[in-house]
Structures are given as structure tokens and as C-alpha cells.
Amino acid sequence: MDPVKAARRAGPLxxxxxxxxxxxxxxxxxxxxxxxxxxxxxxxxxxxxLVALIARGVTKL
Structure with missing residues (x-):
């Protein structure tokens, strides 16, 4: 079975x-x-x- 992605050849450095x-x-x-x-x-x-403010607001409901 062939790999999904073929290996690329490296170009010149x-x-x-x-x-x-x-x-x-x-x-x-x-x-x-x-x-x-x-x-x-x-x-x-x-x-x-911000999470604390949201939690405090939810508890007041």
C-alpha cells in the first residue's frame, strides 16, 4: 500500500x-x-x- 503523502525531495541548501x-x-x-x-x-x-465575573453573575440569577 502506498503512503498517503509521498516524501518530497529536498532542494538545494x-x-x-x-x-x-x-x-x-x-x-x-x-x-x-x-x-x-x-x-x-x-x-x-x-x-x-472574566470567568469569575461570569460565575458571579450566574449565581445571582
Whole structure:
């Protein structure tokens, strides 16, 4: 039986400018992760606050 998706042949490899400068990409990656953590915490707290408000409103019905 044949596979559903046939394997693709890889094309020629090329050098990317981002991989040529690892210091810059590591720095920006660290900065993105630093910003992502507080954003995740704030979003999580906001979602739980919204759920709490909805639950409080439902109990008053």
C-alpha cells in the first residue's frame, strides 16, 4: 500500500542571513521570550477574572 503523502525531495541548501549572525537572533529570541512571559501571565489572569465575573453573575440569577 502506498503512503498517503509521498516524501518530497529536498532542494538545494542555502545560507540564511539570520543563521549567519547568531548573536543577533539569540538576543532577539531572548527579548521575545522575556516579553512573552508577562503577556501570558496577564492574559491568564484576565481570562480567570472574566470567568469569575461570569460565575458571579450566574449565581445571582
Amino acid at each position: 542555502a545560507v540564511c542571513s539570520v543563521s549567519a549572525t547568531p548573536a543577533d537572533s539569540t538576543s532577539s529570541l531572548h527579548q521575545e521570550l522575556t516579553v512573552a512571559d508577562p503577556a501570558f501571565v496577564v492574559t491568564t489572569v484576565a481570562v480567570f477574572a
